[in-house]
Amino acid sequence: MIKNICCIGAGHVGGPTMAVIAEKCPDINVILVDNNKDKIDAWNGDLNNLPVYEPGLKEIVKKVRDKNLFFSYDIDNAIQKSEMIFIAVNTPTKINGEGAGMAADLKYVISCAKQIAKSAKSDKIVVEKSTLPVRTAEKVKEILINEGNKNLKFEIISNPEFLAEGTAISDLYKSDRVLIGGDNSKSGKKAVDLLVEIYKNWISEDKILRTNVWSSELSKLASNAMLAQRISSINSLSALCEKTGANIVEVSNAVGLDKRIGPEFLKSSVGFGGSCFKKDILNLVYLCKHYGLNEVADYWHSVVKINEYQKNRFSKKIIKELNNSGNNSIVLLGWSFKKDTNDSRESASIDIACELLNAGIHIIIYDPMVSDDRIFQDLSMKKVNVKSKKIKVVNSLTNALKLSNTVAILTEWDEFKDYKWENNFKIFDGRNILSLTQCYYSIGRSYEN
Numbered sequence: 242m243i244k245n246i247c248c249i250g251a252g253h254v255g256g257p258t259m260a261v262i263a264e265k266c267p268d269i270n271v272i273l274v275d276n277n278k279d280k281i282d283a284w285n286g287d288l289n290n291l292p293v294y295e296p297g298l299k300e301i302v303k304k305v306r307d308k309n310l311f312f313s314y315d316i317d318n319a320i321q322k323s324e325m326i327f328i329a330v331n332t333p334t335k336i337n338g339e340g341a342g343m344a345a346d347l348k349y350v351i352s353c354a355k356q357i358a359k360s361a362k363s364d365k366i367v368v369e370k371s372t373l374p375v376r377t378a379e380k381v382k383e384i385l386i387n388e389g390n391k392n393l394k395f396e397i398i399s400n401p402e403f404l405a406e407g408t409a410i411s412d413l414y415k416s417d418r419v420l421i422g423g424d425n426s427k428s429g430k431k432a433v434d435l436l437v438e439i440y441k442n443w444i445s446e447d448k449i450l451r452t453n454v455w456s457s458e459l460s461k462l463a464s465n466a467m468l469a470q471r472i473s474s475i476n477s478l479s480a481l482c483e484k485t486g487a488n489i490v491e492v493s494n495a496v497g498l499d500k501r502i503g504p505e506f507l508k509s510s511v512g513f514g515g516s517c518f519k520k521d522i523l524n525l526v527y528l529c530k531h532y533g534l535n536e537v538a539d540y541w542h543s544v545v546k547i548n549e550y551q552k553n554r555f556s557k558k559i560i561k562e563l564n565n566s567g568n569n570s571i572v573l574l575g576w577s578f579k580k581d582t583n584d585s586r587e588s589a590s591i592d593i594a595c596e597l598l599n600a601g602i603h604i605i606i607y608d609p610m611v612s613d614d615r616i617f618q619d620l621s622m623k624k625v626n627v628k629s630k631k632i633k634v635v636n637s638l639t640n641a642l643k644l645s646n647t648v649a650i651l652t653e654w655d656e657f658k659d660y661k662w663e664n665n666f667k668i669f670d671g672r673n674i675l676s677l678t679q680c681y682y683s684i685g686r687s688y689e690n
């Protein structure tokens with residue numbers, strides 16, 4: 242039985258996952274560590290200002306914090322105390338070197354492996370939670386064996402996270418499946434069994450799948466690629482709807498009622514965002530190219546290309562209309578990549594804001610959860626001059642709407658859906674949350690005649 246676990250990386254994956262493990266397994270001591278001291282202080286601070294916003298998360302943290310869930314930046318101590326160590330650090334797309342712009346950057350995972358090797362004084366089971374390219378476990382094992390104490394045993398298992406932001410807690414409570422990939426050796430099987438025991442506290446055993454390590458790693462990339470492919474498929478058809486007069490909501494509904502297809506992930510939108518989809522698909526593309534599978538690489542790459550096309554199509558509609566009307570400002574509603582999260586990584590809003598700014602348009606941004614700092618940081622990463630008078634970030638919907646009567650809905654927050662819209666607003670609905678009569682333009686529902 243495992244009694245002490247730690248998780249390196251207290252972000253959107255590590256935070257909710259460890260909170261749920263601590264809640265469901267009161268006999269296990271859980272330490273969540275991060276090398277970002279401010280983040281750890283925030284996890285230990287005001288429950289209304291935790292670094293990750295997820296419905297239901299603060300209630301769990303309130304219940305288990307300082308009982309069997311601890312937040313710390315003493316990573317070495319946490320490693321030494323734990324029999325099982327989860328790695329949940331970020332794996333962004335590489336910026337420099339071989340595979341730049343495509344492959345996943347493993348530097349954070351590698352630095353965790355090095356730190357475990359350096360600090361461990363007893364045998365450890367290392368669990369890969371971060372989404373990783375196939376065969377990363379091999380690299381992690383190599384580091385542990387080469388750099389760690391030769392008398393110690395290290396087992397590496399893969400246990401990818403399938404939670405979606407905004408619904409992380411309910412996804413963790415009721416996972417469709419838990420995937421655990423391990424070695425076929427006796428000790429590999431034992432490590433998998435120990436992790437299965439943890440999950441069995443709240444997940445029924447028939448939903449816990451055991452696979453080999455590589456299947457587990459690839460299943461994560463494949464799941465995200467297939468989900469994103471559904472969105473790009475429906476988004477590509479939204480453009481055809483606008484040419485023909487078909488309505489994408491009706492098409493999506495009709496298609497999704499076929500049991501073999503199903504209704505989920507067929508909502509046409511301004512484009513998918515989030516930290517996973519683009520990165521994981523590009524990673525898959527890179528892997529396919531590496532193995533000489535160029536046709537396969539092109540197939541998956543097109544999912545990302547359609548997503549870029551969809552964002553660009555939306556910006557162009559706005560620019561064209563503003564140019565025609567002589568108006569040059571617009572309110573952008575929503576900065577997060579979807580509702581119910583404060584995460585804006587890869588949000589369609591970022592690209593659309595940049596395209597509008599490049600066209601000389603003034604933008605007023607409002608999001609109920611994403612901080613002003615984060616918005617400015619996202620824009621400066623795209624080399625936008627954030628001091629420009631063309632950008633305003635405001636703190637309420639009513640204040641935003643005082644500044645322009647042209648509006649683009651970029652995130653499907655309930656606040657925007659429930660607002661009593663008057664008909665003096667010209668609305669570009671990038672999420673199809675308003676009725677057609679309320680919109681000037683909406684995705685796949687506005688017939689271009």
Ligand code: UDX
Pocket residue numbers: 402403404405406407465468472505506507508509510511512513514515516517518578579580
């Ligand atoms: C995704 C996967 O769902 C999750 O299993 C994995 O672990 C991590 O990546 P996440 O990125 O948090 O989760 O959110 P998700 O709900 O998948 O949405 C991703 C993007 O697609 C969002 O921008 C969302 O608005 C968009 N989307 C989703 C659509 O445009 N249409 C849809 O029908 C569904």
Ligand code: ADP
Pocket residue numbers: 249250251252253254255274275276277280316329330331332349352353371516
């Ligand atoms: P994800 O969505 O994958 O959870 P986040 O960026 O939200 O990504 O969280 C990853 C966390 O991992 C960040 O808080 C970051 O500070 C932390 N991290 C990255 N590298 C290390 C490391 N070597 N040691 C400890 N923490 C790390």
